[in-house]
Amino acid sequence: MLDPGLRSGTTLDPETVQTIRQLVRPQPEELGWQAIPWLTSIPEAVERATREHKPVFLWAMNGNPLALT
Amino acid sequence: MITERFVPVAEDVTALQQSEDEQGRFFRHVAVQGHMKGRSRPGVSHQGLYAFVADGTSLASANPLDAERTLTLLEEALRRWAEYEERPELARTQAPGGLSSRDLGYPPAGGAVLRVTARDLPRAADAPIQKDQVRYTRYWNFDHVWLLPEDVKDLVPESLAVGAERQVDRRLLERIARFHLRDIVRGEPQVWGPGSVRRFDLVARVTGRDGNLVNLEITGDVLLREHVAFRDSHTPIDWEFDNELDAAIGGEASWNEVKGHLERFDIVVAGQRTGAHRYNVRTRDPGPAPIGFAFELAGDEPWERTPPHVLRAWKRPDEDEVPVATTVTGEPYYGKR
Numbered sequence: 001m002l003d004p005g006l007r008s009g010t011t012l013d014p015e016t017v018q019t020i021r022q023l024v025r026p027q028p029e030e031l032g033w034q035a036i037p038w039l040t041s042i043p044e045a046v047e048r049a050t051r052e053h054k055p056v057f058l059w060a061m062n063g064n065p066l067a068l069t
Numbered sequence: 070m071i072t073e074r075f076v077p078v079a080e081d082v083t084a085l086q087q088s089e090d091e092q093g094r095f096f097r098h099v100a101v102q103g104h105m106k107g108r109s110r111p112g113v114s115h116q117g118l119y120a121f122v123a124d125g126t127s128l129a130s131a132n133p134l135d136a137e138r139t140l141t142l143l144e145e146a147l148r149r150w151a152e153y154e155e156r157p158e159l160a161r162t163q164a165p166g167g168l169s170s171r172d173l174g175y176p177p178a179g180g181a182v183l184r185v186t187a188r189d190l191p192r193a194a195d196a197p198i199q200k201d202q203v204r205y206t207r208y209w210n211f212d213h214v215w216l217l218p219e220d221v222k223d224l225v226p227e228s229l230a231v232g233a234e235r236q237v238d239r240r241l242l243e244r245i246a247r248f249h250l251r252d253i254v255r256g257e258p259q260v261w262g263p264g265s266v267r268r269f270d271l272v273a274r275v276t277g278r279d280g281n282l283v284n285l286e287i288t289g290d291v292l293l294r295e296h297v298a299f300r301d302s303h304t305p306i307d308w309e310f311d312n313e314l315d316a317a318i319g320g321e322a323s324w325n326e327v328k329g330h331l332e333r334f335d336i337v338v339a340g341q342r343t344g345a346h347r348y349n350v351r352t353r354d355p356g357p358a359p360i361g362f363a364f365e366l367a368g369d370e371p372w373e374r375t376p377p378h379v380l381r382a383w384k385r386p387d388e389d390e391v392p393v394a395t396t397v398t399g400e401p402y403y404g405k406r
Contacts, residue, residue, distance in 0.1 A: 004193040007340040008290035012319025020337040024361040045078035049123040057075035058119040060082035066372035068212040
């Protein structure tokens, strides 16, 4: 059980570090979007869409949608 | 469906919605045909999903927050794409010219890229939380830290004998603290201001060896504090907060002394966060409440190569000088070198 009051001065032993890592890191069901082969620039997408004769699907967010948004 | 029927691309819309280069104009040409019609101005967020033809013809767009509406958008786009294909006179064979990539740079050669994930940690059973804030407790977010070769070496004790220690240099800690220990769980906070790093101690200690690998224990503490005042992003409310992060640090790393690089870097920063920023959706849940950050080495997938969120430009003060990576505040990302 993680101490909800932890702050500076708290010793984080290896077991606690592991518990925190497991709580913070994303679970597999939260990473479904990573199965999509995202390109990272519109010019590259437009060029490929022309070549492969497909429409472009753009995910545009303030901050990079593939990271901090 | 996205993978097979579309060419998927993800971009930060902040520059696209306001830049006057060809890429910005092309994006806005697409956007105003869809849900940004009549609303496209430089200060207005153009966030959303856009399906379009390579020549810039919009097929569908919206800013949905759920899977069902996203699926509806995709189906509408494919329906219009089929109509588009039936009318070949509408199709251009060439993409618009003048588009060029907007790369902000690449991870520094010989350095390292760390992925930092942030998420709320479990609160005390009796800790108050407003009902409309509960849905946010599952939110998480991540960013990247770019380390120069000298930054990486600064994490490793000069002596690799068991028991040897190194206090990590303040220059590196300031960068990590101000630019990467931000409460990003729900959105985009400002960077911590100059002078906000009240304390940051980080010690790497050699605990053992395994062939060429030197195992390190990393421990420390961090205290960040600053007063902020801002206008609410949605309502005419002026907020003031004494923002704070008061946290402990622990974890392990492995240094390959032959190859001269990190093979593992697993540390956590965990403690109490207090306060809010205009764009991090914390005004109704300012804490203090527990938060955790997990740092680890990033891989080579596209989503692990995006620049640090604060890195917005490469400034070339003089053509003869090496470009300087600058943050959203105009500061050099790597500090004064």
